[in-house]
Amino acid sequence: MKQSTIDNLRQAVGADIIITEDHILEERRHDYSVISQLDDLQGRGAARPGCVAQPRKTAEVVTIVNFCRENGVPLIPFGLGSGVVSGVIANPEAVLIDMSQMNRIRKMDVHNLLVTFEAGVRGSDAEAALNKQGLILGHYPQSMAVSSVGGWVATRACGQFSTAYGSIEDVVFGLEVVLPSGEVFETCPTPRASSGPDLKELFLGSEGTLGIVTAVTFSVRWKPEKQAYSAFYLADMDRGFELQRHIIQHGWEPPVMRQYDASETKRNFPDHARGADALLIMIHEGPAGKVAAEMKECLEIAIDLGCEEAPVSVVEKWFEDRNHVPTFEEFLTQGIIVDTIEIAATWDKIGGIYRSAVTSLGEVENIANASAHSSHCYRSGINLYFTFAAIPGDSRQMSPVYYDCWRRVMEATIAGGGGIAHHHGIGRVRRPWLTAELGNPGVGLLQALKKTLDPLQMMNPGVLIPGD
């Protein structure tokens, strides 16, 4: 990026908004993706952005968007950098727009249970502000402390309590978005509408390619009256899928339902792992009467299916550790390439995908771990979260092994009839398989949206949309 371009942008939006300090440029080169961290360690790291813009208000975002459009400069949105699918990779010709300084609470409306945060508000700060009023978000990604509410929207995130409270599309009431045209789109503040397609859906999962989310209004909840735990040992994963299916299809919705295979049970709950058993943990929340009824019936269903109760201390342990985000560096420096990959499928297909993906990962040379757990349950099916770890003899093979593991899980999922992305998005790492997910007509729709909203392809180019 020419110095004159940076100077002109400074002139347009204000000198203090445009950062060119070394350590900021360095820190904003990519998101949390394992492969970006590996590339750094092995000397193939992403370039710095031309500059970093840190707007503090929507009008400044508009100015930056207009400047980039008028000057043909790529614009890469950045929340708090917790993305894991290489959705943010900077380059020296781009402006990286860092939303972290738009971090105010705009409105807390306790009567309608509606709360508006600027896009850069940290998840844990949002929850803490709500908790002071006795409220909760109900949306708790593991990245809670390192991700922003705008990032949740851009990636179509899903929280750990989703089975009862829903995913981001269920908790978002409204959005403010700066379009590539520089216009500011705000949704109508109504609980539900049939006034054409729901336009906010265009931006849920758009990964910065169709606009920049500047504010998010959530439909929040009162802190539940009661929270209680239960856990069950499962003879195998299929038994657990059946148990979860019966619970949710009978009309119960424990917010947390997580099922670990034997390998993950041993790793996460070593004190309580039992032979080759898998493990289901559940958190029940809501009015006390509902929680009591739910726990009673879940227990009956579990007993009917031949499952045995496990100590609730496993749930307590999970709850304590739930927001821990591992640092990959310690693995990478030891020559261990690791990652997690989430997918989803209907109940009839999930067992097959579990087995074929774990089997395929098991065929990778020097694989040290191939395991999975589920964490989000629906009447129609469930997600799976695969974890792989491999230790190639030659550390130069870590990157090829990484992509090979991803390929294996993507191919097993597609062959098994599942969906390739449950809640981390497409970014760059999944993009080769998006056509298998959406079909040519679906990809064509996405390309048409891009072409009409961002005809200059300036918004986060290279991400999500095939052929972009």
Add this chain to the structure above:
Amino acid sequence: MKQSTIDNLRQAVGADIIITEDHILEERRHDYSVISQLDDLQGRGAARPGCVAQPRKTAEVVTIVNFCRENGVPLIPFGLGSGVVSGVIANPEAVLIDMSQMNRIRKMDVHNLLVTFEAGVRGSDAEAALNKQGLILGHYPQSMAVSSVGGWVATRACGQFSTAYGSIEDVVFGLEVVLPSGEVFETCPTPRASSGPDLKELFLGSEGTLGIVTAVTFSVRWKPEKQAYSAFYLADMDRGFELQRHIIQHGWEPPVMRQYDASETKRNFPDHARGADALLIMIHEGPAGKVAAEMKECLEIAIDLGCEEAPVSVVEKWFEDRNHVPTFEEFLTQGIIVDTIEIAATWDKIGGIYRSAVTSLGEVENIANASAHSSHCYRSGINLYFTFAAIPGDSRQMSPVYYDCWRRVMEATIAGGGGIAHHHGIGRVRRPWLTAELGNPGVGLLQALKKTLDPLQMMNPGVLIPGD
């Protein structure tokens, strides 16, 4: 439409698919809108379509779409004709594509609770087929017996049991849509995805302007174990809004929550109306333990707010009559112009909109009725369904009075900060106010979608999108 065009279309898709019989052309001139019926009675009725196409499979829809695009012929989708916002008005240059013959069940998957219907399946037939398996749709618009599943998608419908089971966007798992390009878009069969924006949302509420829905997959439910009723007298509408707000914000979700003002209570429940009281009726459904807990707590909340129990026979009466769709002809021939208008707003705004809309309707000359009830409840707010009836001295004034009443409710809603359409769609009657709902950027987004998906503007022109 030239005879040669009809002949060529017959040649392309099959002679038996293209209908030009008088009584079919006559019947398909418009939907169920009051104003269309009035126009008929007063001799201003819509023209017949050039021809009616009745495809029996998706491939035939593709052929028809391709023919219309290649020949510059407008194409008007028609489900079962229960629309009430003038979304279907035929003209002699257009092909009306009548989806009623695409009425098969494609798949009933009891394991995943997923059921796929072709778009023309009648709501009541869909529910009956499910009931045979012990299943329910959970989506019950009043028009159940006279509307199609594809029509529900196109209009963003909402059923009477929505408070627990959600609106159409919550119960639809997947879609098959023929795009204006002739491509067939099918959603990926996964319970949830973060693979870009949810593309099926483009068609939920598109009112035939962006494609033709050919099949709908629903995420269905087992018939609930228990159903129970409760009802409460309310000192006034505001007290009822407070009661509903407390119930839903405390984490309870009776599928049916309907609140009638004093006028509607007298009209609908004459045997049990009590002075100037409003009335709330509720149906509780689900596992027996949950229903019991819910009813106990709802009663406590109601007593705390000073509401008194009403006999559950009012709920029984509503349940019996719930799918009755009134015939407007008897009113119109007596010179009475009537209609209902649904809107929505957050809790803080709904009381003001109720009062200002009813007051404004009351100022219409010779108004005979201006009343409202609510029927869909959310943590953030609620809908209102206004009913007006006026008897202009001069029957030529019925049409102007109709539009005047609509204007009054739309303006009161916009001035009061609500949303102009809860679940009937925009059609033609609400189109003048869509910019107030979506803003210029929102309307621009809608126009951009239209331009990119249907550049020839052949799909249901004149509906939904301003400037179309």
